[in-house]
Amino acid sequence: MAVSGSEKDIMILMIEDDLTLCELVGSFLEKKGYDFAHHNSYEGAIECARRVKPDLIIMDLHFPDGNGLHLCKLMKDDKDLTGIPILVLTTRDYPVEKEIALSSGVTDFFHKPMDYGLFADKIDEILGDSIEIIFWGVRGSTPCPGEEYTKYGGNSTCLQILIPGQKKLLILDAGSGIRALGNELLASGKPLNGRIFFTHAHWDHIQGFPFFKPLYVPDSRFDIHMPPQMEGNTKEVLLDQMSYTYFPVTSQMLQAKLEYHVQSHAQQQYEGYSIQYMSANHPVETAIYKITIGKKTIVFCPDNELSMANVDSNGEGDPFLRQFDEFVKDADVLIHDAQYDREEYEKKRNWGHSAWEVVVETAKKNNIRHVFLTHFDPDSTDEKLDQISEKLKEMVKDLGIHAELAKEGSHFKVPA
Ligand SMILES: [Zn+2]
Ligand SMILES: [Zn+2]
Incomplete structure (x- = not known):
């Protein structure tokens, strides 16, 4: 050499x-x-x-x-x-x-x-060509239509990552935002092949799945991944929402070739990237996904509570937070739950979501370069999010990191 x-x-x-x-x-x-x-x-x-x-x-x-x-x-x-x-x-x-x-x-x-x-x-x-992240849905809990939600978007969680040189799709979560992604993909006329990683099966992360039109195209192929759930495997958890009582289109009508996987914590290699997960602090088994593409690391964590509530007996701080810090350290991009501000969070401890201020502090502590706040509360209108955005700008001025509120439809190119 x-x-x-x-x-x-x-x-x-x-x-x-x-x-x-x-x-x-x-x-x-x-x-x-x-x-x-x-x-x-x-x-x-x-x-x-x-x-x-x-x-x-x-x-x-x-x-x-x-x-x-x-x-x-x-x-x-x-x-x-x-x-x-x-x-x-x-x-x-x-x-x-x-x-x-x-x-x-x-x-x-x-x-x-x-x-x-x-x-x-x-x-x-x-x-x-750089890695590109596209936010198709940034709303938490339930989709929010209406004129107060046009700037940041009302669709629930869905993220796409474009990897240079890779034709296979990489999608995370299928909240209502995935519907528009499906329409754009179909309009491209290309054969569709990819993977969808679900963080968990709360409605706001799965409800767009039956409306993702590529699933009804016979030539499409998708691998579907989800952490193990208490009631049923990945296929059952996802398709139960399409049972006859709840939905007129049954899962038998899905024509794409679908393979279902129960995701394990260990790092797995796929097409041009590897992925591993740690369990979030959230009511059901929920993944915090870490995706490594070449030298870049992206952490996707739409539902997670960063709290200081559980200090362990040795006085060494919260074991979950220690593990979280280790997991996200030095990531290039962190996309994290910011459902509340600090004040609102105090009323909603143990609901499984975070205050945006704590997310930014945690990102700074862990040397993260780019932070996107997401999973906004249904009561956070554009006006309220604009106020948070101003406070965020003040806060990051001295911190030396890039942090912003994710917006539906926005793209971010991970700098080389
Ligand atoms: Zn959620
Ligand atoms: Zn959830």
Whole structure:
């Protein structure tokens, strides 16, 4: 392995047995301001990538000592490497091969012989793509239509995360906000394939599910994940709301291919990201999901009570809060329950929700860069949330973190 350094703070690793090509590409990229490292065999490539922690991997698919596609797959399934974009240099152009490569974790292809102008554009295109978060619903407890709710939005919780180079959808919770997401997806005309992670099965997080139109399209495929619940497995919990008494469309009418999973706490690898959860301080088993995409970490926690109510006997503070701090520490983005302000919270202790002030303090303590407050109380109109937003601006001025109230329909690009 050889490493060289430059000013952009973006590391590109080339895995390629042709040393001359490595040198040419390396000197080109260094002139462009990238850090560059190369490794010249299949053997040891994974270990090298773990050490170098690249932002992009450029590689060949043919090595004298191993198969490059196999290497891509190993990286995709590796918790430290999953999500790092892989650009393959190739002289071949067979659609079937490309299809297999894309499903093995390859992000894109570049055709040899090298045209360095086009090559620079391709690298900009891949690295320029950042992770994007879309808020489809930010309301807690129940959807709130009406003119007092047009600015922040009245739909209940639903979040989408877009991962560069990944076609498979990543959706969290299916409150009423998921309906608009479904409509947008159908309008795109693309085949729909993805995962929906539920934090828990309170109505405001599942009630949009029967209105998510991609579920009625035969070519769609979704994996549905939920932490274990007391009464019934993931499928039962979710589809019971579609029983005949409650809903005219029965679950037999869902035409998409659906697979149901009971999510465990342990970190799991999926397409371009890993996810793990800790249990929230909330009435039923509720997940606080931590999603890791390359070097970025996003924590999604729409229902959780951060309280100082339960100080343990050793006087060492609340064990839940200690665990929470450890879990969220250094996250790039925290999306957290902020149903109340401090005053309102005092009347609603042990209801399973937090005061926004405590969320911001906790985020600061844990070195979190970007905080989005969500799951607003149905009684929090635009006017009230605007007042909170002003107080929040005052509060974060000196804290050196970015915190804002999530708004339905807004997008946030996680900075590189
Ligand atoms: Zn909720
Ligand atoms: Zn809840």
